[in-house]
Amino acid sequence: MYVTKIAANHGETGLDALRTLLERVHQIYAHIDPADYKSIVIFRLLNDKTSPLDISKAKVVNDMTGMAVDLTPKSTIQILDGGRLALWRNDTPDTSQLSHSAIVYSFTNTAEQIYTAGEACEIPRFVHGISSVFAVPGFTSLRDALEHYRTSVATYCGCKLLEKAWSRPADRIFFGRAPESKLRDSLTQYLSNVLRGAEVRAEQNMDEDHPVDIKVTWVFARRLALIEIKWLGWSIDDGTPPRVLKKWTDKRARDGARQLAEYLEWNKTRAPNHITRGWLVIYDARRKKLQPGMNAITKSNGRAYRQRDIAFTIKYDEKRDDFEPPVRFFMEPVCSP
Amino acid sequence: MAAYDCLEIIARLHRFAKGATVSELHLFAYLGCLLSLYKGRTTTDWSYDFAGTRHGGPYSRAIQDALDAMQNNGWTRISDDFISLSDEGQQQCRELSELSQNADRTQFLAAACSTALTMPIGRVRGALASEVDLKTTSVAENARPLLDATSCSLLHDQFAVLSEAVGVSVHDLMVPAVVWITHLANAVFEERDATSDGT
Numbered sequence: 401m402y403v404t405k406i407a408a409n410h411g412e413t414g415l416d417a418l419r420t421l422l423e424r425v426h427q428i429y430a431h432i433d434p435a436d437y438k439s440i441v442i443f444r445l446l447n448d449k450t451s452p453l454d455i456s457k458a459k460v461v462n463d464m465t466g467m468a469v470d471l472t473p474k475s476t477i478q479i480l481d482g483g484r485l486a487l488w489r490n491d492t493p494d495t496s497q498l499s500h501s502a503i504v505y506s507f508t509n510t511a512e513q514i515y516t517a518g519e520a521c522e523i524p525r526f527v528h529g530i531s532s533v534f535a536v537p538g539f540t541s542l543r544d545a546l547e548h549y550r551t552s553v554a555t556y557c558g559c560k561l562l563e564k565a566w567s568r569p570a571d572r573i574f575f576g577r578a579p580e581s582k583l584r585d586s587l588t589q590y591l592s593n594v595l596r597g598a599e600v601r602a603e604q605n606m607d608e609d610h611p612v613d614i615k616v617t618w619v620f621a622r623r624l625a626l627i628e629i630k631w632l633g634w635s636i637d638d639g640t641p642p643r644v645l646k647k648w649t650d651k652r653a654r655d656g657a658r659q660l661a662e663y664l665e666w667n668k669t670r671a672p673n674h675i676t677r678g679w680l681v682i683y684d685a686r687r688k689k690l691q692p693g694m695n696a697i698t699k700s701n702g703r704a705y706r707q708r709d710i711a712f713t714i715k716y717d718e719k720r721d722d723f724e725p726p727v728r729f730f731m732e733p734v735c736s737p
Numbered sequence: 738m739a740a741y742d743c744l745e746i747i748a749r750l751h752r753f754a755k756g757a758t759v760s761e762l763h764l765f766a767y768l769g770c771l772l773s774l775y776k777g778r779t780t781t782d783w784s785y786d787f788a789g790t791r792h793g794g795p796y797s798r799a800i801q802d803a804l805d806a807m808q809n810n811g812w813t814r815i816s817d818d819f820i821s822l823s824d825e826g827q828q829q830c831r832e833l834s835e836l837s838q839n840a841d842r843t844q845f846l847a848a849a850c851s852t853a854l855t856m857p858i859g860r861v862r863g864a865l866a867s868e869v870d871l872k873t874t875s876v877a878e879n880a881r882p883l884l885d886a887t888s889c890s891l892l893h894d895q896f897a898v899l900s901e902a903v904g905v906s907v908h909d910l911m912v913p914a915v916v917w918i919t920h921l922a923n924a925v926f927e928e929r930d931a932t933s934d935g936t
Contacts, residue, residue, distance in 0.1 A: 411907055415911055426854070427752075526860055538858065541817070592862075593857040596818070597758025600859075618760075
């Protein structure tokens with residue numbers, strides 16, 4: 401663990417530098433997305449009297465807001481006192497060497513490391529679909545969190561848990577057996593990490609035929625969100641011969657809406673003192689012209705439903721004041737070129 | 738004390754995390770209290786109590802009252818549920834930090850908030866919810882007090898193991914705080930992954 405290594409190598413001085421470094425990394429990543437860069441190195445000196453890099457070749461900035469303009473695909477940033485930063489463009493230092501006089505953070509090809517005294521410590525990735533552990537967004541709005549999940553995780557399967565939902569993650573044409581729990585766990589883990597001030601829990605009593613629920617509780621605001629998850633598309637057993645297990649169409653989503661409305665009615669007596677909102681979340685893996693056993697799909701067939709919203713015969717979000725507009729995650733297959 | 742704790746937590750989290758939500762104030766105050774116990778203080782030294790809620794989080798009446806008073810005094814601002822300090826709130830924080838009764842607490846609050854530098858706050862929350870005392874109350878019908886004699890004794894056992902795991906002799910509590918919360922978080926999320934796998 402890098403915290404213990406820094407404490408062992410440099411004591412209190414090292415920990416002070418680490419705290420400053422990590423605070424600034426968080427602040428920097430509020431202004432840029434590290435995934436847009438090949439290499440970012442950010443460091444804080446252990447002793448201001450040393451100068452391991454030639455600062456005369458750096459641009460010193462006082463304000464982070466325009467930083468993205470100054471950075472290049474490979475950039476190095478020194479944390480100075482007084483909120484200033486020194487930027488070196490198109491430059492990647494020897495991080496191992498630098499770490500003898502500084503605490504060094506490195507982001508390279510989606511891997512993050514902290515260097516101390518010549519040693520690299522991997523930083524674990526806690527939240528899939530987000531490029532850095534220091535760039536995890538903090539949402540208080542569930543709608544914003546779901547939208548972020550849609551673009552950063554669901555659409556192109558940016559999550560190891562979500563990968564497990566597919567029969568073959570390499571093509572993402574069919575779901576595998578009983579994907580419900582994987583979909584639920586992916587969303588639960590994501591919301592647990594990004595929702596600020598809320599408790600996120602998955603309900604336990606489910607199987608293929610019963611609703612999958614996530615409950616979000618804002619304890620101090622007495623608000624509840626009940627998330628009903630439905631998936632659309634085919635699930636298959638990819639054996640020999642391959643076998644279709646389930647085919648869920650739009651009707652499944654409409655059934656889910658009805659079930660959620662019923663559940664909201666039931667919940668009124670269970671949690672009368674809470675403001676409860678119901679959310680229908682649809683993982684949409686509908687494709688055109690599917691055949692069991694196919695392992696390639698054209699763009700035309702794979703993306704046929706990308707823009708095709710579900711037609712709900714009863715619009716519960718218009719009839720009820722506790723039913724949010726349904727949220728659909730269209731899940732892109734890997735299409736043949 | 739609770740007022741200072743609120744101000745300090747909000748100020749620290751605002752540096753890198755847009756501020757604090759109400760539940761996070763209770764969470765990090767509780768973690769600060771636990772770290773003070775690790776350092777040999779008592780619950781009496783902390784000066785206010787906590788209860789565990791069935792949602793798995795800690796609650797302190799003193800923290801809630803302090804926050805309400807600060808809001809009435811105009812020391813805080815709220816935007817999208819994130820609490821930050823007004824200019825007056827920042828001034829109050831600086832002045833209160835210089836009082837001897839608060840000087841000792843700063844190290845515990847600083848270490849508690851430093852865990853959020855190393856991992857998402859949601860992960861810190863999930864980790865702490867798995868701590869034995871909070872976990873026990875989360876399955877109870879009603880909220881119940883935390884950190885009774887039995888709980889403190891169990892905590893001290895955990896902390897003895899933690900001290901060995903830390904392995905370095907530094908005064909800075911960031912190390913044991915991060916080591917402990919990381920350990921708890923890894924256990925929680927590994928269990929969740931295993932459940933998802935069906936193992």
